[in-house]
Amino acid sequence: MVRIESLSKSFDKGKTFALKDxxxxxxxxxxxxxxxxxxxxxxxxxxxxxxLETPDSGFIELNGIQVSSIKKMVSPEKRNIGLVFQEYxxxxxxxxxxxxxxxxxxxxxxxxxxxxxLELVGLAEMKDRYPHQLSGGxxxxxxxxxxxxxxxxxLILDEPFxxxxxxxxxxxxxxxxxxxxxxxxxxxxxxxxxxxALSVADEILILQGGKLVQKDQAANLYxxxxxxxxxxxxxNTIQLSKELQSVxxxxxxxxxxxxxxxxxxxxxxxxxxxxxxxxxxKTFLGNDTQLLIKLDNGEHLTVITKHxxxxxxxxxxxxxxxxxxxxx
Amino acid sequence: xxxxxxNTIFSLKNRLFRLKRDSNRWSIITLVVVFLIALPVISxxxxxxxxxxxxxxxxxxxxxxxxxxxxxYLLVVCSVLVLLFGVTTSWLVSRFEFPFRKQLEWLxxxxxxIPSYIVAYAYAGIFDYGGTLxxxxxxxxxxxxxxxxxxxxxxxxxLSISLFPYVYVSSRAxxxxxxxxxxxxxRVLGVKEWNSFFKxxxxxxRPAIIAGLILVLMEVxxxxxxxxxxxxxxxxxxxxxxxxxxxxxxxxxxxxxxxxLLVFALILFEKWQRRxxxxxxxxxxxxxxxxxxxxxxxxxxxxxxxSFPVLFGFLLPLAQLLYWGFLTYSAVFEYQFLLLSLQxxxxxxxxxxxxxxxxxxxxxxxxxxxxxVIKNLSRLGVLGYAIPGAVVAIGVMIPTIFIDKWLIGTMHxxxxxxxxxxxxxxxxxxxxxxxxxxxxxxxxxxxxxTLKVSNTIPDASKTLGVGxxxxxxxxxxxxxxxxxxxxxxLVFIDVLxxxxxxxxxxxxxxxxxxxxxxxxxxxxxxxxxxxxxxFIIFTATIPVIFLNRLxxxx
Numbered sequence: 001m002v003r004i005e006s007l008s009k010s011f012d013k014g015k016t017f018a019l020k021d022x023x024x025x026x027x028x029x030x031x032x033x034x035x036x037x038x039x040x041x042x043x044x045x046x047x048x049x050x051x052l053e054t055p056d057s058g059f060i061e062l063n064g065i066q067v068s069s070i071k072k073m074v075s076p077e078k079r080n081i082g083l084v085f086q087e088y089x090x091x092x093x094x095x096x097x098x099x100x101x102x103x104x105x106x107x108x109x110x111x112x113x114x115x116x117x118l119e120l121v122g123l124a125e126m127k128d129r130y131p132h133q134l135s136g137g138x139x140x141x142x143x144x145x146x147x148x149x150x151x152x153x154x155l156i157l158d159e160p161f162x163x164x165x166x167x168x169x170x171x172x173x174x175x176x177x178x179x180x181x182x183x184x185x186x187x188x189x190x191x192x193x194x195x196x197a198l199s200v201a202d203e204i205l206i207l208q209g210g211k212l213v214q215k216d217q218a219a220n221l222y223x224x225x226x227x228x229x230x231x232x233x234x235x236n237t238i239q240l241s242k243e244l245q246s247v248x249x250x251x252x253x254x255x256x257x258x259x260x261x262x263x264x265x266x267x268x269x270x271x272x273x274x275x276x277x278x279x280x281x282k283t284f285l286g287n288d289t290q291l292l293i294k295l296d297n298g299e300h301l302t303v304i305t306k307h308x309x310x311x312x313x314x315x316x317x318x319x320x321x322x323x324x325x326x327x328x
Numbered sequence: 329x330x331x332x333x334x335n336t337i338f339s340l341k342n343r344l345f346r347l348k349r350d351s352n353r354w355s356i357i358t359l360v361v362v363f364l365i366a367l368p369v370i371s372x373x374x375x376x377x378x379x380x381x382x383x384x385x386x387x388x389x390x391x392x393x394x395x396x397x398x399x400x401y402l403l404v405v406c407s408v409l410v411l412l413f414g415v416t417t418s419w420l421v422s423r424f425e426f427p428f429r430k431q432l433e434w435l436x437x438x439x440x441x442i443p444s445y446i447v448a449y450a451y452a453g454i455f456d457y458g459g460t461l462x463x464x465x466x467x468x469x470x471x472x473x474x475x476x477x478x479x480x481x482x483x484x485x486x487l488s489i490s491l492f493p494y495v496y497v498s499s500r501a502x503x504x505x506x507x508x509x510x511x512x513x514x515r516v517l518g519v520k521e522w523n524s525f526f527k528x529x530x531x532x533x534r535p536a537i538i539a540g541l542i543l544v545l546m547e548v549x550x551x552x553x554x555x556x557x558x559x560x561x562x563x564x565x566x567x568x569x570x571x572x573x574x575x576x577x578x579x580x581x582x583x584x585x586x587x588x589l590l591v592f593a594l595i596l597f598e599k600w601q602r603r604x605x606x607x608x609x610x611x612x613x614x615x616x617x618x619x620x621x622x623x624x625x626x627x628x629x630x631x632x633x634x635s636f637p638v639l640f641g642f643l644l645p646l647a648q649l650l651y652w653g654f655l656t657y658s659a660v661f662e663y664q665f666l667l668l669s670l671q672x673x674x675x676x677x678x679x680x681x682x683x684x685x686x687x688x689x690x691x692x693x694x695x696x697x698x699x700x701v702i703k704n705l706s707r708l709g710v711l712g713y714a715i716p717g718a719v720v721a722i723g724v725m726i727p728t729i730f731i732d733k734w735l736i737g738t739m740h741x742x743x744x745x746x747x748x749x750x751x752x753x754x755x756x757x758x759x760x761x762x763x764x765x766x767x768x769x770x771x772x773x774x775x776x777x778t779l780k781v782s783n784t785i786p787d788a789s790k791t792l793g794v795g796x797x798x799x800x801x802x803x804x805x806x807x808x809x810x811x812x813x814x815x816x817x818l819v820f821i822d823v824l825x826x827x828x829x830x831x832x833x834x835x836x837x838x839x840x841x842x843x844x845x846x847x848x849x850x851x852x853x854x855x856x857x858x859x860x861x862x863f864i865i866f867t868a869t870i871p872v873i874f875l876n877r878l879x880x881x882x
Contacts, residue, residue, distance in 0.1 A: 014338045052787050054350060054698060057337045070345045076790040083791040089784035093806045102802070103792030150793060 001186055002026040002049065002154065007058035009044050014056075018044040020210040021058070026188070026203075031180060033197035034190045035233065036207035042190045045207065046156045049188070050083050051076035063153060082147030082185075086159040088139045090131040096142055097127040103150045117145040120179055137168050144176060148183060155180065157189035161196060173200060194233050206230050224324075228259060231324050236262040238301060240323070247297050248273040248317065257326045264322035265303045267310070271317025277301070279312055350698035354796075357693040358702050361686060365709050365764050368723020372584050375726055381578035383570065395566045395583070399590070402484050402548050402562065409488035410544050413637045414495025415537060419525065420634050422503035425619040426627040432634050433500075434873075437493050439641030441868040443825040444490040445553025446845060446861040449854050450645035451477055451486050452557065453652065460648060483558045487551060489641040491544045498540030502533045508617045521620075535602040542598045549591060550716040552828035553846055563587045564828060567718045571832065577722070584719040591714050646865065652858035660859040669863060672840040675755070676823040679762040680770075683819045684812055686763055687770035691778060692804075696796045713768035717761075717829030724761040724833065728752040758833045765829060766822050770815035777811025778804070817871040824864050 003025040010017045019041040026032055036042045047053040049060060051067065051074060059069035062081075067074040091099050100114045107113055118124040121141035131139055140160065147155060160176060161169045177200040180187050191197055197204045198218045205215045206229075214226050225231035228239065238244070240258040245251065250273040252258050280300070281292040288304045293314070295301060303316065336342065420426075421433050439447075454460045455477045462472045477485070507529050514524035552564045561569075563583055570579035622630075694706035712720065728751040740746050751757050781804060789799040805812075827842045834843060841860040848857035 008337055010337075050787075050791055052790070054346070056346070057342065070342060071349055073349055075795070076787070077793045077795050079791075080793070081791055083788065085784040085788055087782065087784060089782065089788035091785065091788075091803055102789070102794070146788075146792065 001028040001063055003061040004049075005058050005061075007045075007048060007060065008056045009041075009048060009053060010056055017041075017210045019048070022207075022210075022212045023058075024205060024212060024215050026186065028186050029184055030202040031177065031187045031189070031200060033201035033204045034188060034207060035192065035194060035197045035204055037192055039209075040207040041210040042192075042207050043158060044210075046083070046158055046188060046190055049154070050081050050156060051079050080150065080153050082150065082152030082155040084140075084143045084147050084155070084157040084160055086162060088131075088143040088163075090139055090142055090146070092131050094130075095127065096123065096129050096131070096134070099131070099142060100127075100146050100149050103146060107150075113149055117149045120148070120182070121145040136164055137172050140164070140172060140176070144179065148179075148185070152185065155185045155187040157187065159190055159192070161191070161193070170199075198234075206233065225326070227326050228257065231259055231261070231326075234261075236302070237324070238262060238265070243297060243299065244295075247275050247295055247299070249275075250320070250323075252323065253325070255327075259324045259326070260318050260322060261324070262302065262304050265301075265316055265318050267303070267305050267307055267314050267316050269315040269317065272319050274315055274317030277314055277316055279310055279314060282310060347699065352697060354693040354696035355699050355702050358690065358697050358706050361690045361693065362705055362709050364760075365712055365767060367727055368720050368761075368764060369588060369715065371726035372581055372588065372719070372723050375578070375581045376585055378578060380582045381570070381574075381576035383574050383576050384579050384582060387566070387570070387579060387583075391561065391566065394561050395563050398480060398560055399549065399562045401480055402487065402560075403545055405481065405484035406488045406491070406544060406548050407541060409484065410492045410495050410541060411537070413488060413492035413641075414540065415499050415530075415533075417492075417634050417637055418496045418500035418503055419529075420630050422500055422507070422617050423620055424627075424630055425621055426630050426634075428631065429634075432631075432638060435638045435642065436496050436634070437872065438869060439490050439637070440493045441821075441872055442490055442642065442645055442861075442865050443553070443827065443842065444487050444547070444551055445557065445827055445849075446649070446857070446864070447490040447641070447645045448483070448486045448554035448557050449845070449849050449857055449861070450648040451482070453648050453854060454644070460651070478558045480560055483554055483560045486554055486558075487548050488544075489637060490645075491547050492637060492641065494543040494547075495537060495540035498543075499533055499537045502536040503529070504617055506532070511617070538598060538601055542594055545594055546591065546714055546716070549587060550718075550828065552718060552831070553849075557849055563590070564716055564718050567722065568828070568831075571722065577725075580722055581726075584722050587716055587719055591716070595711075595714055649858045649861050649865070652855040653862050655858075656856045657859055660856050665859070668839050668844055668860070669841060671838060672824060672842075673867075675758070675838070675840060676820045678755075679759050679766070679823045680816045680819040682759055683763045683766050683770045684774070684816050687767055687774050687815060688812065690767070691771065691775055692796075692800060710768035710771050712764040713766065715765070717765055717826060718832060720761050720765045721829045721832035724757055724764070725752065728757045728760075753833075754835055755838065758830070758835065758838075761829055761833050762819075762823055762826070765826070766819045769818045769822055773814040773818065774808060774811045777808040781807045817874070821868045821871055824867055 005023050007019060007022045008017055009019040022041075022045065034042045034045060044053060048055055048068060054073055055068050055070065057070060060067050062079060065074075066072060067079055091102065094102065097114060097118070100117060101110055104110045104113055114127075115124065118127055121144055123138060123141055123145065126134070126138070131142070134142065140163075144157075157176075161173055164172060173196060189196075189201070201218065203215060203217055204221055206213050206221070208227075208229050214221060214230050216224075221230060222234050225234075228237065231237045237259040238261075240248075240250075240252065240260055245258075275295060277293040277295050279291055279293050283290040283292075285304075288306055289308060289310065291303050291305060291310065293301050293303060293316070417436055421429055421436070452459075455475050456462075457474065461475070465472050476482070510528050510532065511524060514528050519527070549563065551562075552568060555562045556565050556568070563586065567580045567583045567587070570576045570583060690706055690709045694703050697703060715723075729749070732749045732752045735750055736747055785803060785807070786796075786799050789803050790796070794802065824840075825842060826840075827846055830840055830843055831846065834840065841864050845857040845860040845864070848854060848860070
């Protein structure tokens with residue numbers, strides 16, 4: 001339902017690219033997460049999809065119709081895309097109800113529709129309040145209701161939980177995506193928090209430096225990352241350099257890069273590849289213990305373990321199935 | 329898929345495609361508005377090619393030096409005086425606690441409510457033979473010693489004492505909001521008050537102070553009423569003389585061009601002096617300045633120092649005018665005068681309305697246009713305020729007469745009907761010139777309130793299916809109302825006070841309070857100028873106070 005082909009955008013006439021040559025397509029009814037650090041181009045990407053920015057090259061198709069290209073721009077008001085802004089962007093001078101009615105003023109049964117979405121987000125009894133009288137979480141839900149009211153064919157959420165504290169965050173995340181699933185709308189949400197993406201997205205798109213580096217399901221991103229960067233998004237990794245490979249006596253292909261996740265390093269001698277190490281420092285982390293160890297070749301590593309009776313000399317190792325392989 | 333390189337993306341062909349895609353009606357509207365505003369300057373530039381008038385060589389030989397010398401003299405002396413009045417008062421009221429500080433803080437703005445030519449009339453009245461000073465001296469049984477102020481220095485003093493609030497306002501804003509951290513840091517380091525002011529605060533406040541100073545200097549170059557009354561020949565009086573006495577438009581145009589060059593040099597200097605300054609928006613970091621408690625003796629000294637500009641810039645001229653007004657109101661205050669006042673307010677109202685509409689149109693059409701170059705070009709629209717009123721007037725006259733001649737010609741050939749001028753010498757030309765001159769006055773408050781509204785608010789409206797135009801009326805307008813209202817009031821006041829432009833362009837049968845005051849003064853009936861002057865001052869003071877409240881509320 002969304003198709004994007006070699007989309008690029010530069011804000012300084014080509015000196016640097018906020019988005020460079022990005023192509024992908026999205027299926028109807030799925031929830032997508034766009035993950036990337038600040039400056040990775042994720043906000044630019046959704047603003048381009050919404051029609052708030054114009055591309056420098058490439059095109060965007062919505063439901064088979066080209067809406068953005070180098071020759072054509074369908075204005076944002078004609079795209080039927082709902083957008084929930086990071087800072088919610090509620091109209092401060094309008095009541096909650098008027099905020100929601102704003103996008104559906106031409107609808108015949110607009111009052112009913114407004115009531116419907118207000119009930120969906122559980123704020124029906126607050127409809128006469130003004131945005132400044134609501135809490136952050138409530139404003140968030142109003143913004144969602146307002147975006148859903150015109151029944152958009154695509155819903156985009158820009159960093160929807162970044163303004164909320166962590167307690168509220170996971171609760172609201174589940175609430176919001178329950179609502180989205182209920183409506184069945186295709187949704188894209190932007191986040192820099194991998195946890196957000198993992199818990200609710202059907203598929204995750206990873207942007208780095210304006211480029212799309214991987215688009216896949218969460219499980220595949222974890223087990224088959226195509227780059228060190230993607231692997232590092234889901235936890236700490238240890239790069240398997242030539243030296244480490246010889247210490248563990250594991251011969252790996254020479255035309256690839258390899259890494260192993262910290263949590264896949266075990267402290268026992270039953271792994272395929274093992275070596276001995278000296279524990280330098282133990283840090284108690286609650287569930288786990290973090291160890292700073294020194295390998296016999298002098299290299300330092302940090303590993304995490306659930307064991308709590310660690311001796312000074314340990315054997316550590318990993319299995320070949322956990323080795324991550326990248327072509328870089 | 330082949331990688332599209334930066335080269336092909338930014339090839340000429342693709343640039344043109346995007347240009348075509350991004351151009352919309354707002355791009356065109358922005359260009360049209362900017363063109364209309366730039367038209368006077370363009371006209372003057374084009375007219376330069378017609379060559380100077382017959383008297384030009386005479387002026388160059390005998391008068392030009394005097395114009396240049398006097399104008400520079402005024403710029404230099406006014407700079408010194410205005411910095412002295414403006415910076416010291418703003419520092420004292422920001423830094424120290426003393427009796428009547430709060431009242432003086434806003435009284436120091438009020439000299440702006442009196443146009444400088446009216447201050448000039450009042451001062452002439454105080455120091456003239458048989459003037460107030462002589463009366464007081466005789467009353468006290470003293471020998472009359474006349475102080476002659478009808479000269480260059482007198483003019484510089486009058487202009488400075490009535491214009492220093494520009495510097496006061498801009499430097500006070502800096503002192504109140506930015507100086508606290510600096511002071512704390514320098515106190516921790518053990519630097520004395522006096523030293524930290526001169527070595528730390530003043531250099532950092534320089535861009536703010538100079539921004540205010542440049543506004544003063546533009547007003548100095550703009551002034552006609554005070555200079556001509558004091559008999560000092562400046563560029564502006566020269567333009568008037570060549571236009572009205574010598575009846576040589578070409579010469580007036582050449583002088584105007586020189587004056588515009590001088591103004592642009594000032595603007596470039598202002599830009600250059602803050603080339604290294606980055607505006608940091610430290611909302612949370614800076615506390616408001618902490619006021620120092622000082623001894624009673626010092627308090628008294630500061631009170632006297634701060635009261636001086638208020639006394640000489642506002643209270644004294646006001647008292648003189650009230651005295652004159654008391655003597656003449658029965659002769660001046662009659663039916664004709666009421667009509668004149670209504671006319672003035674009407675013109676100010678129409679002008680303020682149009683100016684606000686044009687400023688808003690320029691801001692929003694530039695925003696809705698998607699072409700970067702045009703967006704930058706729209707900033708040129710505010711330069712009208714830098715151009716002296718007399719120059720704007722002459723610049724407006726050139727194209728309006730041209731269009732009128734063409735219209736008259738066509739009407740004559742088609743309908744064989746000979747009409748008079750349709751634009752020139754009518755309210756249309758006058759209001760058009762006012763709009764150009766005061767666009768920046770409206771532009772700045774509207775723009776600053778617009779910038780306070782996050783861009784995502786209109787973006788949200790658009791993604792909800794509402795177009796630019798409707799978004800403006802439903803969302804943005806309610807949110808920037810205060811900015812628009814302030815803009816309206818500011819332009820309204822400026823029109824009331826405006827003299828040189830009005831003198832040149834006003835329709836024959838229409839008058840304003842400012843022109844009436846000027847006419848009385850020129851006819852040696854300066855006492856009668858008091859009533860129209862007081863009308864201007866009171867109508868200008870009330871909104872200033874109201875505006876202060878309005879801005880304080882936000």
